[in-house]
Amino acid sequence: MVLTMSASLPEPTLSTPLLSSPETSSRTSSSRSEEDRYKPITPFELLDIKSQFSSLTLSGFHSYRSLAVLSGHIGSVSCLALCGEFILSASQGKDIIVWQQPDLRMFTKFGQGDGSVKALVTAGNKVFTAHQDSRIRVWKVSRKSENVFRLVDTLPTTKDYLGKFMKQRNYVQTRRNHKRLWIEHADSISCLTVYKGLIYSGSWDKTLKVWRISDLKCLESIKAHDDAVNGLVACKGIIYSASADGKIKAWGKQGNKSSSSSSSSSHSLKGILEGHKDISLNSVVVSEDGKWVYGGGSDGFVMGWEEVMNGEYLSWKLVCEIKSHQMAVLCMCLVGENLCSGSADKTIGIWKRDFEGKIFKIGVINGHEAPVKCLQASNDNVGGGFLLYSGGLDKSLRVWWVSKHRNSAQENKEENSIVLA
Template identity: 70%
Template sequence: MVYSTDSSISETTLSTPLLSAATIGSSDSDDSPPTSHRFAPEAVICQFPKIPSSGSYRSLAVLRGHVGSVSCLALCGEFILSASQGKDIIVWQQPDLRQFAKFGQGNGSVKALVTVGNKVFTAHQDSRIRVWKVSRSSENIFKLVAALPTTKDYLGKFMKQSNYVQTRRNHRRLWIEHADSISCLAVHNGMVYSGSWDKTLKVWRVSDLKCLESIKAHDDAINGLIAHKGIVYSASADGKIKVWGQDKSSHCLKGVLEGHKDVSLNSVIVSEDGRMVYGGGSDGYVMGWEGDEDLGSWKLIYEIKAHQMAVLCMCLMGEFLCSGSADKSIGIWKREIGGGLCNVGVIRGHEGPVKCLQASPSSVGDGFLLYSGGLDKSMRVWWVPKYSTKGEQRSPIEIGFPSSVEVVLRGLKKLQVFGCEKRRQGHIILQNVVSILTIVCPTTTDDSTIKDIQKKQKWKADNYACRGHILNYLADSLFDVYQLAIMIVNDYGREEDENADSDRNYVAKANDGGRL
C-alpha cells in the first residue's frame, strides 16, 4: 500500500507573536523531574493540512524554518527539537506545533542531538559536542554552557604526552578529542556516548562533562548509536554493528553483528526486550539479528529489500518499525513473531531523502505520531494508524474519521435537528463541526452535492470558523475535534425525530442572527 500526500497540503505560516505558557525542565539536577516555567517566545502557528482522500495515514503538518537540511530530531516531553546542517536548532511545542525557540546558529552543522534533564547535547561537524542549558534569567532560553571536551578537561591532559594519539599522518590529538565529524549520540544512565567519522566511540559523564573513555570501535566511520539497558550498539560504514557492555571501569566488546559485504550500515535500533537488533544498510536492506544480551550472541535471521536506495534512519514504536530512505519514502513495517517484518504501508511526501525519524504514542485514535526530517529542509508530522493482526487497514470510522462525504452529510442533517438543543452554545459547536467535517471530506466527491446541502440548509461560508480558532476553542489537538465531531454525529444521529420542528426553528433563528 502506497500513500502519497495531497498537493494542497499547507505549510506553517507566520503570525504575530503570541504569549504562550510552556513547561520545560530547568532543574540543576539532570535526573530530577522538570519544573514548570512561563516564557513568551515568538510563535509560529501551524496550519494543519487537508486530509488526503487516499490511504489511511494523515499528514498533519509540514514545518519549514531551517536554513539547511534537517539532520536530526529529538522528543522531549511536549517539545520536538529539530536540527539542521544549517547550524540552527528549532524547538517546536505540541500540540499546535508552534515555534517555541530557535538557537545554535553559527556553531557548525548539527549532526545529532539528545536531551538529558534540563540539558541539550548537540554533536557538530566541527568535531565538538555543545551543551545547552535551559535558562529563565537569560534572554536566550537555551544558553550555551560548555563545549566538549571542556577547557578544564583539556588543561588537565594536554601536558602529558601519553594522552596524545595519532589521528592521521603527522597529526596528533588528545584522546578526549574527536578528529572528525561527530555523527551520532546516545544517552543512558548518566552517560552520553558519541560516535564519529574518526571511527571512535567516546563516553562522557553528564554530571561533570568529563570524557571517561575513548574506544577504537570500528574500521570505518560510525553512523549510528543506540543505548539499551546498559548495552551500547554502534553501526558503521565497515558493515558491522558492534555491541559494547560495561564492566566496573570501562566498556568492552561483547559481540559483532555482520551485515552484507561491502555495505555500509547507516542506522541501528533495538527492540524493547533486547532480543532483536535491526540495521539499515546502504543497499536498501533492513537486516534483523536475534540474540541474547546476557549471553553476548547474535545471529542474522532476517533481511528484506526495504527501499530502492539506502536506508538512512529507523525508529521503533511498539510492534511497528519505520524506515527512512534516500529514495524519499518512509516504510511502515509490522514486526512479526520470529523477527520478520511485514510491510503495511509506504509514506511519500518528502521532496528529498529522509534523514531522521522519531515516533511517539498518540492519545487520540488507534495509532501513533511519526516525525520525519529530510534534506528538503522540512520536518513533517504524520499520524500513522495501527492495523489488525492480519495487516488489514481498519476502517476510518473505527479510528475516528468519517469514511465518506455521504456519511458526513447524513450526520449533518440529523445534527441540525438534534445537536443544537442538546448542548450549551450548540450553534457554535455546530458551525465548528461543519467546518472540520468540510476539511476531512474526500475531494473525489461531487462538490455539487456539498453545495446543494449547504444551500438548502443555509450554511453560510462566513460562518465557518477558521481552523486555528477551532483548535483553540474546542480541543488541544485536531484529533480531539475529529473525535468530538464523530461523537456528536453518532450519538445524536441515532435519536428519534421528536422535536424536529422546534429544533429546525432554532437553527434557522441562529443562522439569521437571532439571540440563542
C-alpha cells in the same frame, strides 16, 4: 488554524521533563519578550487530513495522515529530538529550531553559527548537540531564563582539556604527522545516545567516546570501527554502534550486562552483527526489551538480529533481511512493534514486527521532495496510532499520524476522529 482532537481521539498528554520550572507550557506575552522577535512565525502548513487519507497496506488495514509541514530551516534537516512539550529539529545550516506542541508553532531558535548540527539528544534539563566541527555543545533548558536554551559548556570541557594536554601519553595519532588528545574527536561527530548517566558519541574518526553527564568528563575512547560510525543506540546495558564498515558492534561494561557498575568502568566488545558485504550501515535501532536489533544499509536493506543468551555469553543471530527501499536506508525508529525507515528514495516505510522478529511492510509514506534524513516517533497513543516526525534534505520537518495495525472495522470507526477547528 489549530489542530484539535475530537472526543474519540484524545490528545496525548505532553510532559515537560526538561523544564526546571513547573510553569505550564503557556506563557504570557510579557514573559515572552525574547521570543517575540520570532513572530510572526513562518506558519506551518496544516493539510486537509480527510483528503490526505490513504490506504497503505495490501490488506487495507493501515493508514497515515499528513498533519503538518514545518518550514524555517536554512539547510537540510539532519536530526530530531522530542523534548517534553517541544520538538527540536537541527540542520546542516547550523540552526536548531524549537517547535512547541500541540500547535506546532516555532517557539525559538538557538545554536546558530556553531557548526553544522549532526545529532542531538536530551538528558534531564540538558540538550547535547553534536557538530561537524567535532565538538559537542551542552545547552541548559530552563523556564527561569529568558534564554530558555542556554549554552553552558562544550565537550571536551576546558577543565578536562587542561588536565591532560601537558602529558604526552594523553595524545593519540589521528592521521599522518598529526596528534590529538584522546578525549577529542578528530572528525565530525555523527551520532549520540544517552544511557544511565552517560553520553556516547560516534564519529567519522571511527571512534566511540564515553562522557559522564554529571561532570561532563570524557571517561573512555574506543577504537570502534574500521570506518565512520553512523549510528548509536543503547538498551539493557548494551551499546550498539553502526558503521560504514558494514558492521554493527555491541559494547558492554565488564561483568553482567545488567550490572550497575560504576560509570568509570570500561567497555568491551560483546559481539559483532555482520551486514552485507561492501555496504554501509547507516542506522541502528533496538526493541525496548533488547531482544531485536535492526540495521539500515546503503543497499536499501533492513536487517534484523535476535539476541541469544548462551549461559553468561551473548550472541546475535540474523533473523531477517529484506529489501525495504530502492535506495539507501538513512534512518529508522521503533514504536512498539512498528518500525519506520527513512530512505534516500524520499519515502518512509512502515513495518510490523512479528513474534520471531521478522518484519513485513504495511505501508509507504510519500511526501518528502528529497531524501528522508531523520525520524522520531512519539510513544503517546493518539486515536489508535502514533505521531511520526520526519526531517528531509528538502529542509522540511513533516508531522504524520500513523495508524497501528488493527481490523478494518476499528479503522473505519476512527476515520473521522481527527477534525479541524
